[in-house]
Amino acid sequence: MKYILLLTGTKAEFDWYTKWSPQDFEAQAAFMHALHKELKDSGVLVAAEGLAFPDEARVVRAGADGSPVVTNGIVRGVKDGAPFVTDGVFPESKEFLAGYTIIDVESAEQAYKIAARVSAAPGPGGVPGNMPIEVRQIMNGAPEELP
Protein backbone atom coordinates (compact mmCIF):
# COMPACT_ATOMS: atom_id res chain seq x y z
CA MET A 1 0.00 0.00 0.00
CA LYS A 2 1.29 3.40 -0.90
CA TYR A 3 0.92 6.41 1.36
CA ILE A 4 1.82 10.03 0.86
CA LEU A 5 3.10 12.01 3.85
CA LEU A 6 2.34 15.69 3.38
CA LEU A 7 4.10 18.52 5.14
CA THR A 8 2.21 21.80 4.91
CA GLY A 9 2.53 25.29 6.35
CA THR A 10 1.00 28.75 6.24
CA LYS A 11 2.90 31.68 4.76
CA ALA A 12 3.71 32.84 8.29
CA GLU A 13 5.28 29.46 9.00
CA PHE A 14 7.31 29.58 5.79
CA ASP A 15 8.54 33.11 6.77
CA TRP A 16 9.50 31.83 10.21
CA TYR A 17 11.35 28.91 8.63
CA THR A 18 13.49 31.23 6.45
CA LYS A 19 14.83 32.84 9.63
CA TRP A 20 16.33 29.70 11.13
CA SER A 21 20.06 29.66 11.89
CA PRO A 22 22.46 27.91 9.48
CA GLN A 23 23.08 25.18 12.06
CA ASP A 24 19.36 24.54 12.38
CA PHE A 25 18.96 24.27 8.59
CA GLU A 26 21.90 21.92 8.38
CA ALA A 27 20.65 19.75 11.22
CA GLN A 28 17.23 19.46 9.63
CA ALA A 29 18.58 18.76 6.14
CA ALA A 30 20.95 16.11 7.50
CA PHE A 31 18.09 14.49 9.41
CA MET A 32 15.85 14.31 6.36
CA HIS A 33 18.70 13.09 4.17
CA ALA A 34 19.46 10.27 6.61
CA LEU A 35 15.79 9.36 6.97
CA HIS A 36 15.25 9.21 3.22
CA LYS A 37 18.36 7.10 2.79
CA GLU A 38 17.12 4.72 5.45
CA LEU A 39 13.71 4.47 3.73
CA LYS A 40 15.38 3.84 0.39
CA ASP A 41 17.72 1.20 1.82
CA SER A 42 14.84 -0.60 3.43
CA GLY A 43 13.01 -0.71 0.10
CA VAL A 44 9.98 1.45 0.99
CA LEU A 45 10.78 4.86 -0.53
CA VAL A 46 8.87 5.72 -3.69
CA ALA A 47 9.53 9.46 -3.87
CA ALA A 48 10.50 12.40 -1.69
CA GLU A 49 10.36 15.95 -2.95
CA GLY A 50 10.46 19.47 -1.59
CA LEU A 51 8.47 22.22 -3.27
CA ALA A 52 9.45 25.80 -4.13
CA PHE A 53 8.25 28.37 -1.61
CA PRO A 54 4.66 29.58 -1.94
CA ASP A 55 5.78 33.11 -2.99
CA GLU A 56 5.80 31.86 -6.55
CA ALA A 57 2.64 29.76 -6.28
CA ARG A 58 0.18 30.51 -9.04
CA VAL A 59 -3.29 29.27 -9.67
CA VAL A 60 -4.10 28.22 -13.20
CA ARG A 61 -7.53 27.67 -14.69
CA ALA A 62 -8.58 27.04 -18.26
CA GLY A 63 -9.92 30.08 -20.07
CA ALA A 64 -12.90 29.87 -22.42
CA ASP A 65 -10.61 28.77 -25.28
CA GLY A 66 -8.68 26.38 -23.05
CA SER A 67 -5.68 28.69 -22.70
CA PRO A 68 -4.18 29.07 -19.20
CA VAL A 69 -5.50 31.91 -17.03
CA VAL A 70 -2.87 32.49 -14.34
CA THR A 71 -3.70 34.31 -11.10
CA ASN A 72 -1.89 35.03 -7.87
CA GLY A 73 -4.43 33.59 -5.61
CA ILE A 74 -7.90 32.33 -5.12
CA VAL A 75 -10.40 32.28 -2.32
CA ARG A 76 -12.61 29.28 -2.02
CA GLY A 77 -15.59 28.75 0.16
CA VAL A 78 -19.14 27.49 0.29
CA LYS A 79 -22.02 29.94 0.10
CA ASP A 80 -25.72 29.04 -0.03
CA GLY A 81 -24.80 25.38 -0.24
CA ALA A 82 -22.63 25.65 -3.37
CA PRO A 83 -18.86 26.05 -3.73
CA PHE A 84 -17.65 29.43 -5.01
CA VAL A 85 -14.33 30.66 -6.34
CA THR A 86 -13.07 34.24 -6.48
CA ASP A 87 -9.80 35.59 -7.71
CA GLY A 88 -7.71 37.42 -5.17
CA VAL A 89 -4.78 36.93 -2.89
CA PHE A 90 -4.34 33.69 -0.94
CA PRO A 91 -5.86 33.99 2.50
CA GLU A 92 -3.40 34.13 5.41
CA SER A 93 -4.76 30.89 6.77
CA LYS A 94 -4.08 28.90 3.59
CA GLU A 95 -1.86 25.88 4.07
CA PHE A 96 0.73 25.39 1.33
CA LEU A 97 2.40 22.10 0.54
CA ALA A 98 6.06 22.28 1.51
CA GLY A 99 7.10 18.79 0.55
CA TYR A 100 6.00 15.19 0.43
CA THR A 101 7.28 11.66 0.84
CA ILE A 102 5.64 8.68 -0.84
CA ILE A 103 6.25 5.28 0.74
CA ASP A 104 5.22 1.73 -0.13
CA VAL A 105 4.50 -0.14 3.11
CA GLU A 106 2.57 -3.13 4.43
CA SER A 107 0.08 -1.27 6.61
CA ALA A 108 -1.30 2.09 7.73
CA GLU A 109 0.44 1.57 11.09
CA GLN A 110 3.82 1.36 9.37
CA ALA A 111 3.03 4.60 7.49
CA TYR A 112 2.11 6.31 10.78
CA LYS A 113 5.42 5.23 12.32
CA ILE A 114 7.36 6.76 9.44
CA ALA A 115 5.23 9.92 9.58
CA ALA A 116 6.10 10.25 13.27
CA ARG A 117 9.78 10.07 12.34
CA VAL A 118 9.31 12.92 9.83
CA SER A 119 7.36 14.88 12.41
CA ALA A 120 10.28 14.58 14.82
CA ALA A 121 12.69 16.33 12.42
CA PRO A 122 14.68 18.85 14.44
CA GLY A 123 13.52 22.48 14.57
CA PRO A 124 15.39 25.49 15.98
CA GLY A 125 17.92 24.52 18.65
CA GLY A 126 17.70 20.88 17.63
CA VAL A 127 14.37 20.46 19.42
CA PRO A 128 12.10 17.99 17.57
CA GLY A 129 9.70 20.08 15.49
CA ASN A 130 6.68 17.88 16.15
CA MET A 131 5.23 19.11 12.85
CA PRO A 132 1.82 17.79 11.83
CA ILE A 133 2.18 15.32 8.95
CA GLU A 134 -0.91 14.59 6.93
CA VAL A 135 -1.02 10.90 5.94
CA ARG A 136 -3.16 9.90 2.96
CA GLN A 137 -3.45 6.59 1.22
CA ILE A 138 -2.75 6.65 -2.51
CA MET A 139 -5.63 4.92 -4.24
CA ASN A 140 -4.81 1.46 -5.52
CA GLY A 141 -6.29 -0.82 -8.16
CA ALA A 142 -9.57 -2.62 -8.25
CA PRO A 143 -10.75 -4.91 -5.47
CA GLU A 144 -10.84 -8.65 -5.96
CA GLU A 145 -14.46 -8.98 -6.95
CA LEU A 146 -17.57 -6.92 -6.38
CA PRO A 147 -20.70 -8.34 -4.82
Place this chain on the structure above:
Amino acid sequence: MEQPLDISIERLLRELRPQALGTVVRRFKDFAAAEDAVQEASLAAAMKWPREGIPSNPRAWLTQVAFRRMADHIRSESARRRRESELALEAANTTEPTAIETAQEDDTLGLLFMCCHPALTPASAIALTLRAVGGLTTAEIARAFLVPEATMAQRISRAKQCVKNSGIPFQPPPPEERAQRLRAVLHVLYLIFNEGYTSSAGPDLRREDLSHEAMRLTRIVHRLQPNDTEVAGLFALMLLTDARRLARTGAGGELIPLARQDRALWDKRQIAEGVALISITLPKGSVGPYQLQAAIAAVHDEAARSEDTDWPQILALYGLLGRMSDNPMVRLNHAIAAAMVHGAAKGLELLDALKADARLANHHRMDAVRAHLLELAGDPEAAVRHYRAAAGKTGSLPERNYLLTQAARLSREL
Protein backbone atom coordinates in the same frame (compact mmCIF):
# COMPACT_ATOMS: atom_id res chain seq x y z
CA MET B 1 23.76 -7.61 -35.61
CA GLU B 2 22.11 -9.17 -32.64
CA GLN B 3 19.54 -11.77 -33.56
CA PRO B 4 16.37 -11.85 -31.49
CA LEU B 5 16.51 -14.93 -29.30
CA ASP B 6 14.47 -17.84 -30.56
CA ILE B 7 11.24 -17.76 -28.58
CA SER B 8 11.36 -21.48 -27.77
CA ILE B 9 14.91 -21.14 -26.41
CA GLU B 10 13.91 -18.13 -24.38
CA ARG B 11 10.97 -20.04 -22.92
CA LEU B 12 13.13 -23.07 -22.20
CA LEU B 13 15.72 -20.92 -20.42
CA ARG B 14 13.03 -19.30 -18.30
CA GLU B 15 11.88 -22.73 -17.20
CA LEU B 16 15.39 -24.06 -16.56
CA ARG B 17 16.91 -21.03 -14.86
CA PRO B 18 15.22 -21.46 -11.45
CA GLN B 19 15.99 -25.19 -11.51
CA ALA B 20 19.68 -24.51 -12.13
CA LEU B 21 19.70 -21.66 -9.62
CA GLY B 22 18.15 -23.90 -6.97
CA THR B 23 20.80 -26.56 -7.58
CA VAL B 24 23.68 -24.07 -7.45
CA VAL B 25 22.38 -22.41 -4.27
CA ARG B 26 21.89 -25.78 -2.63
CA ARG B 27 25.51 -26.71 -3.35
CA PHE B 28 27.29 -23.39 -2.76
CA LYS B 29 24.98 -21.67 -0.21
CA ASP B 30 25.73 -18.25 -1.69
CA PHE B 31 22.58 -16.88 -3.24
CA ALA B 32 23.94 -13.67 -4.77
CA ALA B 33 26.93 -15.36 -6.41
CA ALA B 34 24.75 -18.25 -7.57
CA GLU B 35 22.41 -15.80 -9.25
CA ASP B 36 25.30 -14.21 -11.13
CA ALA B 37 26.65 -17.60 -12.15
CA VAL B 38 23.29 -18.79 -13.49
CA GLN B 39 22.81 -15.47 -15.26
CA GLU B 40 26.17 -15.91 -17.00
CA ALA B 41 25.35 -19.50 -17.88
CA SER B 42 22.01 -18.37 -19.37
CA LEU B 43 23.78 -15.76 -21.45
CA ALA B 44 26.21 -18.38 -22.69
CA ALA B 45 23.27 -20.63 -23.59
CA ALA B 46 21.48 -17.79 -25.37
CA MET B 47 24.58 -17.25 -27.53
CA LYS B 48 25.44 -20.87 -28.16
CA TRP B 49 22.19 -22.79 -28.50
CA PRO B 50 20.74 -20.94 -31.49
CA ARG B 51 23.96 -21.69 -33.43
CA GLU B 52 24.83 -25.17 -32.21
CA GLY B 53 21.42 -26.49 -31.28
CA ILE B 54 19.94 -27.22 -27.88
CA PRO B 55 22.01 -29.81 -25.99
CA SER B 56 20.37 -33.15 -25.25
CA ASN B 57 20.15 -32.32 -21.54
CA PRO B 58 19.87 -28.52 -21.46
CA ARG B 59 19.43 -28.35 -17.69
CA ALA B 60 22.61 -30.31 -17.06
CA TRP B 61 24.41 -28.04 -19.51
CA LEU B 62 23.18 -24.91 -17.75
CA THR B 63 23.95 -26.28 -14.29
CA GLN B 64 27.42 -27.39 -15.32
CA VAL B 65 28.35 -24.02 -16.79
CA ALA B 66 26.98 -22.26 -13.69
CA PHE B 67 28.99 -24.59 -11.43
CA ARG B 68 32.19 -23.71 -13.31
CA ARG B 69 31.43 -20.01 -13.03
CA MET B 70 30.88 -20.47 -9.29
CA ALA B 71 34.17 -22.28 -8.94
CA ASP B 72 35.96 -19.47 -10.80
CA HIS B 73 34.24 -16.94 -8.60
CA ILE B 74 35.21 -18.72 -5.39
CA ARG B 75 38.83 -19.18 -6.47
CA SER B 76 39.25 -15.53 -7.33
CA GLU B 77 37.51 -14.47 -4.11
CA SER B 78 39.68 -16.83 -2.09
CA ALA B 79 42.84 -15.66 -3.75
CA ARG B 80 41.95 -12.09 -3.03
CA ARG B 81 40.83 -12.44 0.51
CA ARG B 82 42.79 -15.46 1.67
CA ARG B 83 40.15 -16.36 4.16
CA GLU B 84 38.13 -18.87 2.25
CA SER B 85 35.70 -20.99 4.14
CA GLU B 86 36.12 -24.73 4.11
CA LEU B 87 32.73 -25.12 2.56
CA ALA B 88 33.55 -22.86 -0.38
CA LEU B 89 36.93 -24.51 -0.94
CA GLU B 90 35.40 -27.91 -0.90
CA ALA B 91 32.75 -26.81 -3.35
CA ALA B 92 35.35 -25.25 -5.62
CA ASN B 93 37.43 -28.41 -5.60
CA THR B 94 34.53 -30.53 -6.72
CA THR B 95 33.05 -28.34 -9.40
CA GLU B 96 31.27 -30.97 -11.43
CA PRO B 97 27.66 -31.43 -10.44
CA THR B 98 26.75 -34.97 -9.54
CA ALA B 99 24.43 -36.95 -11.72
CA ILE B 100 21.64 -36.38 -9.22
CA GLU B 101 22.16 -32.66 -9.27
CA THR B 102 21.88 -32.39 -13.02
CA ALA B 103 19.44 -35.09 -13.92
CA GLN B 104 16.79 -35.94 -11.40
CA GLU B 105 15.94 -33.32 -8.85
CA ASP B 106 14.00 -30.25 -9.72
CA ASP B 107 15.19 -27.56 -7.36
CA THR B 108 12.52 -25.02 -8.31
CA LEU B 109 10.49 -25.94 -5.25
CA GLY B 110 13.53 -25.59 -2.98
CA LEU B 111 14.13 -22.15 -4.42
CA LEU B 112 10.48 -21.22 -3.83
CA PHE B 113 10.71 -22.38 -0.22
CA MET B 114 13.67 -20.07 0.24
CA CYS B 115 12.04 -17.07 -1.49
CA CYS B 116 8.82 -17.46 0.50
CA HIS B 117 10.76 -17.73 3.72
CA PRO B 118 8.69 -17.13 6.88
CA ALA B 119 11.15 -14.45 8.04
CA LEU B 120 10.22 -12.23 5.07
CA THR B 121 7.41 -9.71 4.78
CA PRO B 122 4.94 -10.48 1.98
CA ALA B 123 6.28 -7.60 -0.16
CA SER B 124 9.86 -8.91 0.15
CA ALA B 125 8.87 -12.50 -0.53
CA ILE B 126 6.94 -11.42 -3.62
CA ALA B 127 9.86 -9.42 -4.99
CA LEU B 128 12.39 -12.18 -4.31
CA THR B 129 10.16 -14.86 -5.85
CA LEU B 130 9.63 -12.85 -9.03
CA ARG B 131 13.36 -12.16 -9.28
CA ALA B 132 14.80 -15.58 -8.45
CA VAL B 133 12.11 -17.99 -9.59
CA GLY B 134 10.28 -15.91 -12.18
CA GLY B 135 13.48 -14.57 -13.67
CA LEU B 136 12.04 -11.06 -14.03
CA THR B 137 14.54 -8.22 -13.98
CA THR B 138 14.57 -5.83 -11.04
CA ALA B 139 13.45 -3.07 -13.43
CA GLU B 140 10.46 -5.13 -14.55
CA ILE B 141 9.42 -5.87 -10.97
CA ALA B 142 9.84 -2.21 -10.02
CA ARG B 143 7.65 -1.15 -12.95
CA ALA B 144 4.99 -3.68 -12.02
CA PHE B 145 4.79 -2.33 -8.46
CA LEU B 146 5.24 1.31 -9.51
CA VAL B 147 8.26 1.95 -7.32
CA PRO B 148 11.73 3.17 -8.36
CA GLU B 149 14.17 0.51 -9.47
CA ALA B 150 16.65 1.48 -6.72
CA THR B 151 13.96 0.91 -4.07
CA MET B 152 13.07 -2.49 -5.53
CA ALA B 153 16.76 -3.44 -5.75
CA GLN B 154 17.13 -2.66 -2.05
CA ARG B 155 13.99 -4.62 -1.20
CA ILE B 156 15.38 -7.67 -3.01
CA SER B 157 18.86 -7.40 -1.57
CA ARG B 158 17.48 -6.99 1.94
CA ALA B 159 15.27 -10.01 1.40
CA LYS B 160 18.31 -12.07 0.46
CA GLN B 161 20.19 -10.78 3.50
CA CYS B 162 17.23 -11.58 5.72
CA VAL B 163 17.09 -15.18 4.48
CA LYS B 164 20.82 -15.50 4.99
CA ASN B 165 20.70 -14.06 8.52
CA SER B 166 17.77 -16.24 9.54
CA GLY B 167 20.25 -19.12 9.60
CA ILE B 168 17.79 -21.46 7.92
CA PRO B 169 19.87 -23.15 5.23
CA PHE B 170 18.76 -23.64 1.68
CA GLN B 171 17.33 -27.08 1.83
CA PRO B 172 13.88 -28.60 1.78
CA PRO B 173 12.14 -27.90 5.09
CA PRO B 174 11.94 -30.82 7.53
CA PRO B 175 8.82 -32.99 7.07
CA GLU B 176 7.02 -31.46 10.08
CA GLU B 177 7.38 -27.96 8.60
CA ARG B 178 6.86 -28.87 5.00
CA ALA B 179 3.10 -28.42 4.81
CA GLN B 180 3.26 -25.05 6.54
CA ARG B 181 6.10 -23.83 4.31
CA LEU B 182 4.23 -24.93 1.21
CA ARG B 183 1.21 -22.90 2.44
CA ALA B 184 3.52 -19.86 2.65
CA VAL B 185 4.64 -20.46 -0.95
CA LEU B 186 1.02 -20.70 -2.10
CA HIS B 187 0.12 -17.52 -0.24
CA VAL B 188 2.88 -15.58 -2.00
CA LEU B 189 1.80 -16.94 -5.40
CA TYR B 190 -1.79 -15.97 -4.56
CA LEU B 191 -0.68 -12.43 -3.64
CA ILE B 192 1.26 -12.08 -6.91
CA PHE B 193 -1.80 -13.25 -8.83
CA ASN B 194 -4.05 -10.76 -7.05
CA GLU B 195 -1.59 -7.93 -7.52
CA GLY B 196 -1.96 -8.45 -11.24
CA TYR B 197 -5.66 -9.23 -11.25
CA THR B 198 -6.79 -6.36 -9.05
CA SER B 199 -4.82 -3.62 -10.77
CA SER B 200 -6.91 -0.91 -12.34
CA ALA B 201 -7.64 -1.19 -16.02
CA GLY B 202 -5.53 0.82 -18.37
CA PRO B 203 -2.61 0.58 -20.70
CA ASP B 204 -0.32 -0.86 -18.02
CA LEU B 205 -0.07 -4.46 -19.21
CA ARG B 206 2.87 -5.07 -16.94
CA ARG B 207 0.62 -5.70 -13.99
CA GLU B 208 -1.56 -8.13 -15.87
CA ASP B 209 1.65 -10.02 -16.61
CA LEU B 210 2.00 -10.56 -12.86
CA SER B 211 -1.15 -12.73 -12.85
CA HIS B 212 0.14 -14.81 -15.69
CA GLU B 213 3.53 -15.14 -14.03
CA ALA B 214 1.80 -16.33 -10.84
CA MET B 215 -0.18 -18.84 -12.90
CA ARG B 216 2.96 -20.05 -14.67
CA LEU B 217 4.74 -20.61 -11.34
CA THR B 218 1.70 -22.26 -9.73
CA ARG B 219 1.42 -24.59 -12.72
CA ILE B 220 5.06 -25.59 -12.12
CA VAL B 221 4.42 -26.22 -8.41
CA HIS B 222 1.35 -28.26 -9.35
CA ARG B 223 3.47 -30.30 -11.76
CA LEU B 224 6.05 -30.92 -9.00
CA GLN B 225 3.43 -31.65 -6.33
CA PRO B 226 0.57 -33.21 -8.29
CA ASN B 227 -0.92 -34.86 -5.21
CA ASP B 228 -1.16 -31.74 -3.08
CA THR B 229 -4.83 -30.83 -3.25
CA GLU B 230 -4.39 -27.22 -2.14
CA VAL B 231 -1.78 -26.57 -4.85
CA ALA B 232 -4.30 -27.92 -7.36
CA GLY B 233 -7.02 -25.83 -5.68
CA LEU B 234 -5.03 -22.61 -5.97
CA PHE B 235 -4.18 -23.30 -9.59
CA ALA B 236 -7.84 -23.99 -10.39
CA LEU B 237 -8.87 -20.82 -8.54
CA MET B 238 -6.46 -18.77 -10.65
CA LEU B 239 -7.68 -20.33 -13.90
CA LEU B 240 -11.33 -19.77 -13.00
CA THR B 241 -10.82 -16.19 -11.81
CA ASP B 242 -8.52 -15.08 -14.60
CA ALA B 243 -11.02 -16.49 -17.13
CA ARG B 244 -13.31 -13.54 -16.31
CA ARG B 245 -10.66 -10.87 -16.81
CA LEU B 246 -11.92 -9.39 -20.08
CA ALA B 247 -15.49 -9.07 -18.81
CA ARG B 248 -14.47 -7.41 -15.59
CA THR B 249 -14.01 -3.86 -16.82
CA GLY B 250 -15.90 -1.75 -19.34
CA ALA B 251 -14.62 0.42 -22.16
CA GLY B 252 -13.99 3.33 -19.78
CA GLY B 253 -12.13 1.15 -17.30
CA GLU B 254 -15.19 0.97 -15.04
CA LEU B 255 -15.69 -2.11 -12.90
CA ILE B 256 -18.46 -4.49 -13.88
CA PRO B 257 -19.75 -6.73 -11.08
CA LEU B 258 -20.08 -10.45 -11.68
CA ALA B 259 -23.85 -10.26 -12.13
CA ARG B 260 -23.61 -7.82 -15.03
CA GLN B 261 -20.59 -9.20 -16.86
CA ASP B 262 -20.88 -10.24 -20.51
CA ARG B 263 -20.31 -13.95 -20.08
CA ALA B 264 -19.53 -14.37 -23.77
CA LEU B 265 -16.22 -12.68 -22.95
CA TRP B 266 -15.25 -15.33 -20.42
CA ASP B 267 -12.42 -17.65 -21.44
CA LYS B 268 -14.20 -20.98 -22.04
CA ARG B 269 -11.03 -23.01 -22.45
CA GLN B 270 -9.61 -21.77 -19.17
CA ILE B 271 -12.91 -22.39 -17.38
CA ALA B 272 -12.98 -25.95 -18.72
CA GLU B 273 -9.43 -26.55 -17.48
CA GLY B 274 -10.21 -25.07 -14.05
CA VAL B 275 -13.47 -26.98 -13.66
CA ALA B 276 -11.83 -30.26 -14.70
CA LEU B 277 -8.98 -29.71 -12.24
CA ILE B 278 -11.17 -28.84 -9.25
CA SER B 279 -13.56 -31.69 -10.12
CA ILE B 280 -10.83 -34.34 -9.90
CA THR B 281 -9.23 -32.67 -6.85
CA LEU B 282 -12.19 -32.29 -4.48
CA PRO B 283 -13.00 -36.03 -4.24
CA LYS B 284 -9.42 -36.73 -3.12
CA GLY B 285 -10.26 -35.50 0.39
CA SER B 286 -8.27 -33.06 2.54
CA VAL B 287 -10.29 -30.12 1.27
CA GLY B 288 -8.75 -26.72 1.99
CA PRO B 289 -9.63 -23.04 1.54
CA TYR B 290 -8.16 -22.69 -1.98
CA GLN B 291 -10.16 -25.68 -3.20
CA LEU B 292 -13.35 -24.25 -1.74
CA GLN B 293 -12.73 -20.86 -3.31
CA ALA B 294 -12.04 -22.59 -6.62
CA ALA B 295 -15.27 -24.54 -6.26
CA ILE B 296 -17.20 -21.28 -5.66
CA ALA B 297 -15.53 -19.70 -8.70
CA ALA B 298 -16.46 -22.78 -10.73
CA VAL B 299 -20.14 -22.52 -9.74
CA HIS B 300 -20.17 -18.88 -10.90
CA ASP B 301 -18.31 -19.69 -14.11
CA GLU B 302 -20.64 -22.55 -14.99
CA ALA B 303 -23.80 -20.42 -14.89
CA ALA B 304 -24.73 -19.42 -18.43
CA ARG B 305 -26.60 -16.40 -17.08
CA SER B 306 -26.28 -14.63 -13.74
CA GLU B 307 -29.81 -15.73 -12.77
CA ASP B 308 -28.84 -19.37 -13.37
CA THR B 309 -26.24 -19.22 -10.58
CA ASP B 310 -26.58 -22.11 -8.14
CA TRP B 311 -26.66 -19.92 -5.01
CA PRO B 312 -27.63 -22.71 -2.59
CA GLN B 313 -24.43 -24.51 -3.53
CA ILE B 314 -22.38 -21.32 -3.16
CA LEU B 315 -23.98 -20.72 0.24
CA ALA B 316 -23.04 -24.24 1.34
CA LEU B 317 -19.46 -23.77 0.12
CA TYR B 318 -19.13 -20.45 1.99
CA GLY B 319 -20.48 -22.21 5.07
CA LEU B 320 -17.65 -24.76 4.83
CA LEU B 321 -15.09 -22.08 4.07
CA GLY B 322 -16.23 -20.03 7.08
CA ARG B 323 -15.67 -22.99 9.38
CA MET B 324 -12.17 -23.45 7.96
CA SER B 325 -10.81 -19.91 8.02
CA ASP B 326 -11.54 -16.89 10.16
CA ASN B 327 -11.46 -14.47 7.24
CA PRO B 328 -13.96 -11.61 7.67
CA MET B 329 -14.33 -11.23 3.88
CA VAL B 330 -15.53 -14.82 3.72
CA ARG B 331 -18.25 -13.95 6.24
CA LEU B 332 -19.34 -10.96 4.15
CA ASN B 333 -19.56 -13.11 1.03
CA HIS B 334 -21.44 -15.70 3.05
CA ALA B 335 -24.02 -13.02 3.94
CA ILE B 336 -24.44 -12.14 0.26
CA ALA B 337 -24.94 -15.79 -0.66
CA ALA B 338 -27.49 -16.15 2.17
CA ALA B 339 -29.36 -13.12 0.84
CA MET B 340 -29.47 -14.65 -2.64
CA VAL B 341 -30.92 -17.90 -1.26
CA HIS B 342 -33.13 -16.75 1.64
CA GLY B 343 -33.79 -13.12 0.77
CA ALA B 344 -32.14 -9.80 1.58
CA ALA B 345 -33.50 -9.70 5.14
CA LYS B 346 -31.54 -12.84 6.02
CA GLY B 347 -28.35 -11.32 4.60
CA LEU B 348 -28.84 -8.08 6.56
CA GLU B 349 -29.43 -10.11 9.72
CA LEU B 350 -26.09 -11.86 9.20
CA LEU B 351 -24.38 -8.49 8.62
CA ASP B 352 -25.72 -7.21 11.94
CA ALA B 353 -24.12 -10.19 13.63
CA LEU B 354 -20.77 -9.21 12.06
CA LYS B 355 -20.82 -5.69 13.51
CA ALA B 356 -18.91 -6.87 16.56
CA ASP B 357 -15.94 -7.96 14.40
CA ALA B 358 -13.39 -5.16 14.85
CA ARG B 359 -11.76 -6.01 11.52
CA LEU B 360 -15.02 -5.21 9.73
CA ALA B 361 -16.53 -2.44 11.85
CA ASN B 362 -14.95 0.39 9.86
CA HIS B 363 -14.25 -1.52 6.64
CA HIS B 364 -15.69 -0.13 3.41
CA ARG B 365 -16.77 -3.60 2.30
CA MET B 366 -19.18 -3.79 5.22
CA ASP B 367 -20.93 -0.65 3.95
CA ALA B 368 -20.73 -1.77 0.32
CA VAL B 369 -22.36 -5.13 1.06
CA ARG B 370 -24.98 -3.51 3.28
CA ALA B 371 -25.79 -1.02 0.51
CA HIS B 372 -26.15 -3.86 -1.99
CA LEU B 373 -28.46 -5.82 0.31
CA LEU B 374 -30.51 -2.74 1.23
CA GLU B 375 -31.02 -2.11 -2.46
CA LEU B 376 -32.19 -5.71 -2.91
CA ALA B 377 -34.47 -5.25 0.12
CA GLY B 378 -36.12 -2.25 -1.53
CA ASP B 379 -34.71 0.48 0.71
CA PRO B 380 -32.95 2.72 -1.83
CA GLU B 381 -32.59 5.67 0.54
CA ALA B 382 -30.55 3.69 3.08
CA ALA B 383 -28.67 1.96 0.24
CA VAL B 384 -27.51 5.34 -1.14
CA ARG B 385 -26.25 6.32 2.33
CA HIS B 386 -24.18 3.17 2.64
CA TYR B 387 -22.86 3.29 -0.95
CA ARG B 388 -21.57 6.79 -0.22
CA ALA B 389 -20.11 5.75 3.15
CA ALA B 390 -18.30 2.88 1.43
CA ALA B 391 -17.00 5.23 -1.30
CA GLY B 392 -15.47 7.46 1.37
CA LYS B 393 -13.57 4.57 2.93
CA THR B 394 -12.28 2.49 0.03
CA GLY B 395 -8.65 2.69 -1.02
CA SER B 396 -9.43 1.62 -4.58
CA LEU B 397 -10.15 4.28 -7.17
CA PRO B 398 -12.13 2.05 -9.58
CA GLU B 399 -14.18 0.77 -6.67
CA ARG B 400 -14.89 4.31 -5.43
CA ASN B 401 -16.10 5.24 -8.91
CA TYR B 402 -18.30 2.17 -8.95
CA LEU B 403 -19.80 2.87 -5.52
CA LEU B 404 -20.48 6.54 -6.32
CA THR B 405 -22.12 5.49 -9.60
CA GLN B 406 -24.38 3.07 -7.69
CA ALA B 407 -25.34 5.83 -5.27
CA ALA B 408 -26.00 8.27 -8.12
CA ARG B 409 -28.14 5.76 -10.05
CA LEU B 410 -30.28 4.97 -7.00
CA SER B 411 -30.70 8.55 -5.80
CA ARG B 412 -32.00 9.56 -9.22
CA GLU B 413 -34.77 7.03 -8.79
CA LEU B 414 -35.72 8.30 -5.34
